[in-house]
Amino acid sequence: MPPEMPIKEVSPRKLRGAAIVAAVIVTIIVITGLVMRKSDDKQLRDWTDDQAIPTVAILKPGKRGNVATLDLPGRLEPFSNASLYARVSGYLKSWKVDIGKPVKVGQLLAEIETPDLDQQLLQGKADLASAEATAALAEITAKRWKLLVDSKYVSKQAADEKIADFMTKQALAQSARANVDRLKTLKNFARIVAPFDGIVTARGTDIGALINGGSGSGVGISPGTGTGSGAGSTGGMGQELFQISNTKKLRVYVNVPQTYVPSIRPNTQAKITVPERPGQSYVAAVASSAQAVDMASGSTLMQILVDNAEGELLPGAFANVSFELPHDVVVLSVPASALMFDKAGLRVATVGADNKVVLKTVTILRDLGKIIELGSGLAPDDHIIESPPDGIATGDTVRIAQSAKKPDGTANTRSNGKGLY
Template identity: 35%
Template structure:
């Protein structure tokens, strides 16, 4: 039997290897595809670094226009409105009479106060007269006591010489003792009368003070304007019963507002606080007067932020030329400021708003995501100010996925 040639064997081996390779390649490709599908997918994200907002910027805050002065006018005495001279909308000058009251009870109290003062003054005069008389009596008694003492000394000398009887000396001794007792009694009487005079004098002072109080109240029968302004409220008419009181328990008879100058209170966010100072110019716009811009300036600030809103209460003053503005109007105040440390400005899509504080997805050098808590400033629509929680070198995801989690791995691609 003829053996196959080596050439034939080689051809057969090549054909066999080719067939094996043709069957194995698809299996290898399928296995590699399965391995790729089984491997975790690392998402590719667009990242960027934060940029600063412009240093010079404008911002607008709402506010309510108020009169520079606005005070209620209360009656200080009980009575009836005798005459009224003004009505709402009337312009009044400082000190101008607004109304007059009829106060019969107060008038009677004033008369009683004058009578009480006159009686107290009469009692004082009587006490001072008695005191003066007692002092004269004391002087007389002191002179008598001195005379009796000198006489007694003389009679004692005569007794020593045996020129007079002892009975005579005893008589002068008794007279001297009696005069000294009269001096002591007169001094005690003076002390009592002086105390009575002091009490009468104090009664006069008290009566004078009471009369001054009543006459001061009587002067409030006339209600006057405390400053130049406009009568904005009138709650009384002629014949109305008016009770004295204050803002806690009575209705004011009138209300007067000074509207030549106006003020607006606004709450300035923390990000602009460092740029707010007295004298800073502002522009005020009222929607009902769209073609007018009213110049104003910062008058003062509270110098402390409200811990709840992190805003600074700021008072703005402005002239009301032509009195076209009215207290109570809504206004928009536009500030022009230059910030020394402006906040970061991020696309609104970069801020993650879930339960809890706002966050930004910061990507580290290792591609690991960290959900960084940030403090928001103004919402400008497509962009948001970040005033805290982010650094200049931080890289953040421009549009993070809704399911992005802290610690996730991503493939960052700069924008």
């Protein structure tokens, strides 16, 4: 058997040295891990913060200079319009004119049979005859008593009573006469006549219909919408029998945006077109302005008078009105996607030189669909965020997207700040 190897004893000093070396190595490894972990955390935070900054595309407002015309929708209305109601009750005896027919002032349109009124008139005439006879007898009596006073046969007091009785009877006769005149006047209203030259645009009755005497209410012009005069609610006081319109000249009501009001004054030329007559236009001029801005729409009602002697234009129809502006008007426009609407109102997000967001309140002049013309709030040199992200606020930092390239290699105007046009 081989001899056993002797076991060498390790001195305590060497053991302590080895332990120290191992502790140092472990410490270095731990410190290195902590440093690397801290560096990774910092890089992660920097990356997260960098990703939190939104990247946006910017552009400048589009500018339309030398605007010569302004196209707006309008509504054609008759120069004068009347809804005719019956002042007496009865039954429609006959009507003479149907819709679409021209009429002259005073022309008979319909007749109403009034049996109740006829009886009242007969009774009134009888009451008048009785009152006149009584007054005549009282007059003769008063004269006789006056002669008796002169002869000293009766007292002056008795004669004065007879004279007073005559005056009372005379007043009653005048009242009866006034009642007969009133009933005759009402009888005249049984004939419905045209108040002016025009055409019949509506007929709301027929032969034998029960007619309730009264008048309509709510007839007039509605400036807020530009609609013309017409029949409103009759409130149960009668029915509209006819509607007469003077269409030889028409009124056109247009709501003009506030920004353009100073440019459109009386006598400003306007060209009117209607869908049913393509390629044909009618020249007119602004007659008057409401001289007030409607708070709901931010526009002013304008009235235009257009000649319609040939009857080509139809009252109540839609019309496109093109105004000739007397001087140049510069309008700024933005894409519809740039608009922001919240509790603060309508705003647009712009970017300053330090890439900080500034929200600006704007007003809309015209909505053209994808493009919105603004009335106020922006300057021509503003840089607009094309599609602002949700929650963006004044003071936020953004990153500007690189200019996109078209297939031909030129810069895209949607990101190089040259505008929309």
